Amino acid sequence: MSIAITSHVIDISPSIRERIESRFEKLNRRQIVLINPHVVIQKEGLNYLVEAKAGVPNDTLFAQAEHEDLYAAINELGQKLERQLGRYADKPLSQRAQVAQPVVEEDED
Template sequence: MIIDITSKSIDITPTIRERIENRFAKLEKPQIPLIKPQVIITREKQDYKVEAKIGVPNGQLFASEQHEDLYAAINGLGHKLERQLRRHHTKPITERVDSSLDVNQSASSNL
């Protein structure tokens, strides 16, 4: 997967790139295609701010994390994206279950 990593305030070293790529590799486990992932790293006073935007089928994920340690911010961002991806993945299933219950209830009320 190709991840677009940009930063105006710091240089993107190979270790930073590797950490981000490893974190995003964990996001591919649910077999949901990630479309054009973008990561922006900025330095704000004492903290690092890491933002990510990822396209997924029928939606888009966005997360932001701020921390003193860049690697901790990357890990926190990964956790937020994992939760959003899990929610996005299970959402259609719950909607289908709810809609089938509505159909059954309306059919029984017509009798």
């Protein structure tokens, strides 16, 4: 998977790239195609702000995390994306469960 990683504040080292790619590999376990994932790393004061945006069929996932430690912010971002992807994956199942129940009408004699 090709992940676009940009930052105007820091240089993207191989270890940072590896950490981000490993978090996105965990997202692939759901077997939902991520379209053009993009991660932006910024620095606000003493904290790192990490934002990610990825398209999924008929929707878009977006999450951001802020922490003093860049790697902790990346982990938090990955957890937020996992929760969103879980809701996205379970959404059709809950909608089908509501639709699948037939409405029974009683005939009055």
